[in-house]
Amino acid sequence: MVELIDVQAGFGGLAAGEREAVSAAELVAELHRHRIGQALARIVPDGIDFDVERSNESLYQACAEFPELLPCPVVLPAHCGDVPSEAEQVAGAIAAGAGAVVVRPGPDYWLPERWVAGPLLEALAAMRLPVLCLSRLVPLPVVAQWAQWVPELPLIVAEVAYNQNRNLVPLLQAFPNTFLSLGNNFTAHCGVEFYASMVGADRLLFGTGLPAAEAGAAIGQLLYADLTGEEREWIGAGNFRRLQEGIGR
Amino acid sequence: MSALLDKLRAGEAPDFGVIDLHGHVGRYAYPIPDLAAEGLLEVLDRVHVEHIVCSHMQCMGRNMDWGNREVLAYMQACPGRILGYVSLFPASPAEVQTQVEQCLADGFTGLKLHDHNGFPYDDPAYLPAYAIANERALPVLFHTWGQDRQFAAILRLAERFPELSVILAHGGSQNPDLYIKTALAAPRIYIDTCFSACRRGLVEYLVAGAGADRIVFGSDCYFYSLTQQLGKILGAKLDDLTKQRILRDNAAGILGRCAQQGE
Ligand SMILES: [Zn+2]
Numbered sequence: 237m238v239e240l241i242d243v244q245a246g247f248g249g250l251a252a253g254e255r256e257a258v259s260a261a262e263l264v265a266e267l268h269r270h271r272i273g274q275a276l277a278r279i280v281p282d283g284i285d286f287d288v289e290r291s292n293e294s295l296y297q298a299c300a301e302f303p304e305l306l307p308c309p310v311v312l313p314a315h316c317g318d319v320p321s322e323a324e325q326v327a328g329a330i331a332a333g334a335g336a337v338v339v340r341p342g343p344d345y346w347l348p349e350r351w352v353a354g355p356l357l358e359a360l361a362a363m364r365l366p367v368l369c370l371s372r373l374v375p376l377p378v379v380a381q382w383a384q385w386v387p388e389l390p391l392i393v394a395e396v397a398y399n400q401n402r403n404l405v406p407l408l409q410a411f412p413n414t415f416l417s418l419g420n421n422f423t424a425h426c427g428v429e430f431y432a433s434m435v436g437a438d439r440l441l442f443g444t445g446l447p448a449a450e451a452g453a454a455i456g457q458l459l460y461a462d463l464t465g466e467e468r469e470w471i472g473a474g475n476f477r478r479l480q481e482g483i484g485r
Numbered sequence: 486m487s488a489l490l491d492k493l494r495a496g497e498a499p500d501f502g503v504i505d506l507h508g509h510v511g512r513y514a515y516p517i518p519d520l521a522a523e524g525l526l527e528v529l530d531r532v533h534v535e536h537i538v539c540s541h542m543q544c545m546g547r548n549m550d551w552g553n554r555e556v557l558a559y560m561q562a563c564p565g566r567i568l569g570y571v572s573l574f575p576a577s578p579a580e581v582q583t584q585v586e587q588c589l590a591d592g593f594t595g596l597k598l599h600d601h602n603g604f605p606y607d608d609p610a611y612l613p614a615y616a617i618a619n620e621r622a623l624p625v626l627f628h629t630w631g632q633d634r635q636f637a638a639i640l641r642l643a644e645r646f647p648e649l650s651v652i653l654a655h656g657g658s659q660n661p662d663l664y665i666k667t668a669l670a671a672p673r674i675y676i677d678t679c680f681s682a683c684r685r686g687l688v689e690y691l692v693a694g695a696g697a698d699r700i701v702f703g704s705d706c707y708f709y710s711l712t713q714q715l716g717k718i719l720g721a722k723l724d725d726l727t728k729q730r731i732l733r734d735n736a737a738g739i740l741g742r743c744a745q746q747g748e
Contacts, residue, residue: 237494237495238496261715270490270494271494295683311541340503397681398681398708398709399515399746400515401515401516401518402516403517413700420682420683421682421683421715423683423709423710424517424518424709425517425518425519425525425528425706425707425708425709425710425711426518426519426528426710427518427526427710428684428710429518430518430519435699436661445683446685447685448682448684448685449682449684450683450686450687450688450717450720450721451685451687451720452490452493452683452716452717452718452719452720452721453683453713453714453716453717453720454713454716455493455716455720456493456532456710456712456713456714456715456716456719456720457710457712457713457716459493459494459496459716460496460498460531460532460712460715461494461712461715462527462531466680468496483532
């Protein structure tokens, strides 16, 4: 059976109008049901989650209970001194076992410009700690700019809309440090095969979009794709594992 | 435990032939990786889809004669596997009637209507098409996105043309309860499952509300990935018999009705 590691998952957050958060245990149960070995987990939904340090702490605590969960904490620029320095945030994330971090320029009130984001990106790049770039928070032009500024920093593009082929292909072709999560709601007719042929299977990562999305969708899209066994293994888990090996722990 | 989820996880196709009631072929504004009929057939074979009923990607435009001819070419390239929905533009009742008669003579299976052209589904120019489809008990697939006015028009049509198998596309994309309420308002209204955002629990919710016999599989391929939309059903928290009803049995019943009428 092809090993699967999910780079696009989460738990613990609330969207406006929701009364109950999905727990880490519920996420893990869904992983087990679909036999997904591990997941990079962040707090989702993140719409009404404003205290980054406290939120990261709750993420670390919940992940510590489940070996299946690798934390993906939030990091942010530290120019105002209200949060630890960029280097301290990155070191803290790595010490807590983070497999990647997520950034939220809009919700955390910062601009993706170099004079704001530069030190953060450089601290992350120094440790090769991958950054999850959710399309609704980090649009593709920003990903392109960051990829150019810090070419040694892996940037994982996630939550892309299904109709972005015309933009995603040249982005992935132009910047070798960019990767694509195949999680919700990436969907394209023969899309996995297409991206594997256009940019290489080594740039694609299995992701689901749990708990908002049904994991079977991403599983079907990958496991029913016309790929070699080796390509499927890379996308399922191997590429993510290589990114993990690159982190300066 | 679900044997069908096990199959999915092993990358194996279901044992039974799946029927996909919502497909598209042809070019679109964003690039489709593989436009060849052979490419689609290869996907159908790989995941054991017996039939897919398709309209053109550009199913809301003025020049539907052109779009329907393109669909016909796909049907002819994969006879019996790629079936066709006639797309219509309500230019005039006479034009609509001619288009439907010609396409049905060419072997099309049903109608697909889209209201992004700015015309409601009960626009008078469409009426000859519904009358013909009603006589033959054909499926009519309506693009819907949870809007009251869409469902109100469709319910008026279902009442006036009771032999139609009415399919509401994109089940639960918005207002899931309205889909359920509409389906339950008449005996032959079905909800299809295609939705790019594969919300966890949505298919289960539709099944619980409308009943398993009212839910049919649609992928919206080429817009979406057929394999992704199939995986959503196979991975859902439903028993295998229910999954098979959605993926095959209900659609077989719909297609069987129009085949009988045609005999
Ligand atoms: Zn459609």
